[in-house]
Amino acid sequence: MKHLIIMFTLLLFGCSEKYPWSDLSLDEALALKTDKIIFLDFYSDNWGGCVRLEAETLTSDDVLDFTKKHLIPIKLDAWYDTVGQELFKKYNGYAIPLLIFLNGEGQEIDRVVGYRNSTDFLEILNNILNNHDTFLMLFDRYNKGDRTSDLIDKLSVKAEVRNDEFLSSKLYNIILNRNKDFDLPSIERAEFYFAKLSAKEGNLDKINSFILEYPDSDNLKSAYNSIIKFYKSEKDTLREIAVHKKLIEKFSDNPSVLNSYAWRMSELGKELSDALEKINTAIDIIDKDNSSYPNLLDTKAE
Numbered sequence: 001m002k003h004l005i006i007m008f009t010l011l012l013f014g015c016s017e018k019y020p021w022s023d024l025s026l027d028e029a030l031a032l033k034t035d036k037i038i039f040l041d042f043y044s045d046n047w048g049g050c051v052r053l054e055a056e057t058l059t060s061d062d063v064l065d066f067t068k069k070h071l072i073p074i075k076l077d078a079w080y081d082t083v084g085q086e087l088f089k090k091y092n093g094y095a096i097p098l099l100i101f102l103n104g105e106g107q108e109i110d111r112v113v114g115y116r117n118s119t120d121f122l123e124i125l126n127n128i129l130n131n132h133d134t135f136l137m138l139f140d141r142y143n144k145g146d147r148t149s150d151l152i153d154k155l156s157v158k159a160e161v162r163n164d165e166f167l168s169s170k171l172y173n174i175i176l177n178r179n180k181d182f183d184l185p186s187i188e189r190a191e192f193y194f195a196k197l198s199a200k201e202g203n204l205d206k207i208n209s210f211i212l213e214y215p216d217s218d219n220l221k222s223a224y225n226s227i228i229k230f231y232k233s234e235k236d237t238l239r240e241i242a243v244h245k246k247l248i249e250k251f252s253d254n255p256s257v258l259n260s261y262a263w264r265m266s267e268l269g270k271e272l273s274d275a276l277e278k279i280n281t282a283i284d285i286i287d288k289d290n291s292s293y294p295n296l297l298d299t300k301a302e
Contacts, residue, residue: 019058020067021075026087029072034104037128039071042078042088042098048295049115050097060118066125092163101128103136110134113161135162147174149181156186160193168193192219199226221251225260237268248278258282259296266302276300 022029029038043050057063067073076084078096091100091108099112110128112121131137135158142155156171172190175182192214195206204227211223224247231240244261251257258278265275279300286293 017059017061017064019054019064020073022072024072024074025083026074029074030102030104030106032072032104034072036072036104037070037109038102038104039067039073040087040091040098040100040102041073041075042084042091042093042096042100043075044077044079044096047096048292053097053115057116057118057121060122062122063118063125066122066129070125070129094163107136108162109136110158111161135159149178153182153186156190165197169197188214188217188219192217192223195223196226199230202230204230221247221254221257224250237270241265241268241270253285255282255286255290255296256292259292259299263299263302266299 024032026038026040041053043054045051058067076087078084078088078093078098088098091098091111095113097113097115101109101111103109109131110124112124116124126132128134133154135155138151138155138158141151152171152174156168156175159167159171172193175186175190179187191206192210195210198204198206207223207226210217211220214220217223224243227243228240228247231237231243244264247257248261259282262275262279262282265271279296283293283296283300286296
């Protein structure tokens with residue numbers, strides 16, 4: 001089934017010029033003391049977002065041109081290769097595609113988690129080239145004493161993407177303690193971050209309060225998924241399924257939510273008729289050009 005997903009995605013988006021991956025290891029690239037940016041792409045061949053990134057985004061003419069001029073691109077299998085796994089862990093990776101950009105000294109300039117289209121990705125690349133609003137630039141300003149609300153807000157987002165719990169907690173505490181200096185989305189993001197931490201530690205009070213206080217939040221799906229993850233870790237199947245169903249009530253027309261439910265029920269061997277109904281609904285409503293479409297077909301086959 002993995003190969004079906006890969007072939008389907010490649011057929012959807014096609015292939016132009018092949019992306020010029022380097023044969024260098026990270027250590028070899030760093031030994032060059034280069035002025036170029038070292039680009040680490042942590043991927044897996046059986047993850048739709050990774051396949052689409054290479055087939056569509058990385059092979060656009062503008063991205064190819066930028067790569068040849070400014071990047072040393074290194075492809076690393078985050079799931080099935082020992083070197084890739086070790087570096088993924090070293091850089092605190094938690095999701096793929098994970099795209100990390102280093103300078104010649106090995107300092108992390110910035111990172112991106114998840115698929116980006118070619119237009120958005122090229123903007124990110126130019127910001128990295130010019131060190132504009134990158135993690136490296138923002139963190140340097142922070143270390144020099146800058147505590148403006150704009151910097152704290154931007155750096156808090158970067159710290160969370162880096163999965164840096166210490167820095168994220170420090171910055172989000174500043175936002176909550178100086179709440180008059182920040183807008184409501186920033187305050188909501190800070191409250192959600194601490195709610196997630198509490199859920200991770202086994203206390204669901206804050207995450208449940210967040211769901212009640214912010215019923216229209218963009219983080220609502222993630223909030224429910226934090227509770228699902230907790231019950232899954234506790235092997236409390238009945239409560240896990242109940243939260244899945246609450247999530248579906250809120251997002252009954254969301255293919256990703258329906259797919260996650262159907263896949264998990266197939267793993268558990270529970271609610272299989274309902275799971276089949278939900279995955280059929282997801283397949284009916286999703287755009288067939290969506291990179292997740294092959295994953296939905298995979299779920300139905302299971």
